[in-house]
Amino acid sequence: MTKILKHRLFWPAAALVSLLAVNIIANQSFARITMRDGQLYGALIDILRQSAPLMLVALGMTLVIATRGIDLSVGAIMAVSGAVALTIIDSSPSPGSLGTVAVAVVVALLVSLVLGAWNGFLVSVLGIQPIIATLVLMLAGRGVALLITGGAITTVNSAPLKFIASGYLFILPFAFFISVAAIATVGLLERRTALGVLTEAVGINPEASRLAGVRARGIKWSAYVASGLLAGIAGVIYASNISAADANAAGFLIELYAILAVVLGGTSLMGGKFSIAGTVIGVLTVQTLGSTILFFGVPSAQSPVVFAAVVILVVLLQSDLVHRTAKRVWSQVRAEFTSSNQQDTEVAS
Secondary structure, eight states: OHHHHTSTTHHHHHHHHHHHHHHHHHOGGGGOOEEETTEEESHHHHHHHHTHHHHHHHHHHHHHHHTTOOOTTHHHHHHHHHHHHHHHHHHSSOTTOHHHHHHHHHHHHHHHHHHHHHHHIIIIISOOOHHHHHHHHHHHHHHHHHHHHTTSOEEOOOHHHHHHHHOEETTEEHHHHHHHHHHHHHHHHHHSSTHHHHHHHHHHOHHHHHHTTOOHHHHHHHHHHHHHHHHHHHHHHHHHHHTEEOTTTTTTTHHHHHHHHHHHTTOOTTOSOOOHHHHHHHHHHHHHHHHHHHHTTOOTTTHHHHHHHHHHHHHHHHOHHHHHHHHHHHHHHHHHHHHHHHHHHHHHO
16 A cells, blocks of 8 residues: 555546546536447546647657756647648638648648757757747747738638547547547657656756767757647647637647646656656646636636645645655654553553
8 A cells, every 4th residue: 555655646646536526526417428429428528638739738848847848839839830730721722621631730740840849959959948948939939820820810611620629530539539649659659668768867967868878969859849749739639629720829828737737747847757647647637627617617717726726735745745744743643542542551451
């Protein structure tokens, strides 16, 4: 039992399970899943579908944070990706064509990859601090997206595009399969090859890893490239969900929620050891919490306060200091209880 309690994923998983339990107790229909026309529907299915963009961004953020960096530009990259894809589709004579949508998505992802490579170049080659390097694109990216769309919200009517966010594959949302594919790909590359070990080595001690022969520059660069590419995919999903490219709303504050999900999953902002599974749990926790706040009818102006309070509680539950304090208090209480029982026994005898 003690070994389970000490596992790095125990408290993140416990927080998610507790949050799900609160929802089920408050609303018994929360866990109800129904099938209509061969497709699954329900609150839990909605959480899986809606968490896809955040899941993709958080996976990329995990890799960047593992290298002792940060990427504040993911929201802006989402905006640029959606703007590029929707502009190509809107200017095409056949916006409903699968080929047109495929070309638009590929071009959008290539642009996102280039933007991620730009961030990596600033950080790994020029040696600019990650928070400053990515802040440049964070501020300029939405302006670039507005230039691409001509300062307006570009809307399209395209069934193949809509399918990306709202369509179903077999019985589950297609967006869910995209996030699963991303999780599997990142997990295989980082945990089944030497890349994960090298990434952690760079994050723990960049100079020592360089002296040991690790190409720290390439590892950092690849992390930002991956973050940009995953953010680009998230941008396409967001644009597909609303069938529009909104440069101001796309990915708004998602970088903060992604960092929060990564931290809730047990990855340290100091770099080094990271957890893909923890990030997945963190994303589901954040998404479930958002759905919970909406269910309880909390006004939008007050929802950030409730969100922050719950997050603080979850973080405290994961704190080593809180664990040590609770263990010490419990030991004292148990010792006093044992001593009291012994005295009662002696008096009785």
